[in-house]
């Protein structure tokens with residue numbers, strides 16, 4: 346089997362007395378969509394934050410592309426190829442959608458300390474940025490400030506940014522939230538193709554999307570992974586049904 | 595991109611402000627009123643200092659309450675170099691002083707950049723009120739150092755007996771000196787404009803809007819802010835050198851927290867982050883100071899009221915009021 350792109354071992358993080366991450370081990374393999382599901386407050390976002398570098402774990406290791414990334418800050422991890430989207434979208438609100446993606450393009454080129462050439466008529470920035478917006482279906486909204494986009498569109502924009510970074514793994518935290526059924530369907534189809542560019546760790550409550558996309562699913566409850574397996578294994582796991590899926594699945 | 599009109603409303607207003615600032619001293623000179631030339635020179639220099647702060651504060655959202663440190667350091671660079679040149683005593687290690695403005699400016703800018711780097715590197719580990727306080731603390735340290743260092747006048751300050759020289763220009767003539775300051779101001783505005791539209795400017799403005807987003811694309815906000823802080827200090831330092839030559843005098847008051855506050859006030863009055871915000875702000879400030887200062891000693895009270903009005907009802911300052919909301923392309 347191929348080396349995992351992302352390898353998490355025995356990760357722990359507490360907030361006061363709360364064990365938000367309680368000994369989590371998890372892999373993300375090349376080409377896969379690994380879904381992370383679990384009830385509200387299970388610690389899914391907290392885990393994503395530790396991988397991307399916004400939170401520091403108390404203990405455990407995270408290896409990305411074979412390298413221990415404990416000593417790297419968020420920006421360094423992004424440069425290494427960890428692209429993420431946020432549960433509560435996090436954008437430069439005054440900038441247009443296009444400029445938000447252009448920022449990622451210049452970051453990827455490593456050219457943020459150029460002081461004179463105007464970005465707005467620099468085709469090496471605008472063209473790749475526009476291409477990414479087209480891919481996620483936001484080209485028509487390119488010149489609107491991020492603040493004026495709908496919730497769903499902001500999610501799409503965050504994905505366009507992660508694409509523009511040339512990410513080697515995607516961490517998406519509830520990308521379907523705030524999208525209508527049509528939007529979810531379109532995004533599901535899009536992510537299905539995206540896995541061939543880089544594997545996706547997908548936190549999502551939309552079970553239709555999860556069951557359609559996931560190669561493997563891990564179920565997180567109170568900071569612990571109670572099960573990892575294929576869609577069928579997880580759907581039929583009695584403990585998972587009790588803790589999260591209920592009878593609906 | 596989109597078919598933007600050739601001249602936006604803001605461009606028109608900026609042009610008018612630039613012409614107005616030029617017209618005042620030209621008119622005053624024609625009418626033989628040198629006082630107004632000095633007033634306009636003061637506006638140009640304060641505007642220049644605020645253009646510097648506007649890089650940190652307006653673009654980067656870094657509320658430095660210590661920029662007087664750089665304004666004053668620039669002033670002392672001019673004063674100290676001029677004094678040594680005048681006395682014919684070398685500075686140290688046989689290096690002579692100088693009365694040449696271009697050299698003085700270079701020294702002022704380099705010194706401010708070098709001092710801003712460690713101050714910024716420490717201050718930028720904090721944010722919000724702590725950043726305001728720590729920049730203030732650094733400026734106060736430099737202020738007390740100047741007060742207690744007798745070699746260059748201490749509390750009494752330092753006089754520049756003859757205004758420093760600029761090749762081919764009679765700097766002693768008020769209008770000529772105004773024109774020097776005006777050209778430097780316009781050049782700094784050009785720099786600000788380029789910076790704002792550049793890749794660095796994009797990163798800096800993103801750091802203000804959402805530092806987490808900037809880090810998530812792989813650009814460390816700290817590095818961007820530090821460079822902005824240093825460039826900002828350099829421009830404000832250059833203004834300090836010009837201010838010293840305008841008054842032919844430097845004193846610790848240029849380093850005091852009043853001065854830092856004044857620069858912030860200029861930017862808020864004019865419109866933070868706006869290209870001509872500092873110019874509009876400096877014009878308004880000096881006008882208020884001059885008009886109300888003649889009537890009442892408590893003009894700063896009225897300035898406070900106006901500032902309150904701006905903060906409550908016109909967040910974009912004078913330029914926001916005249917030219918509408920800023921646009922980011």
Ligand SMILES: Nc1ncnc2c1ncn2[C@@H]1O[C@H](COP(=O)(O)OP(=O)(O)OP(=O)(O)O)[C@@H](O)[C@H]1O
Pocket residue numbers: 360363365383384385386387388389390391392432
């Ligand atoms: N910065 C923080 N400080 C203190 N507690 C926190 C912090 N962030 C998260 N928590 C707590 O940690 C637990 C896990 O939160 P987390 O946001 O990771 O859950 P989640 O699985 O993403 O939930 P949801 O599905 O609602 O997004 C929750 O009890 C939450 O209140």
Ligand SMILES: [Mg+2]
Pocket residue numbers: 389390391432518
């Ligand atoms: Mg969450």
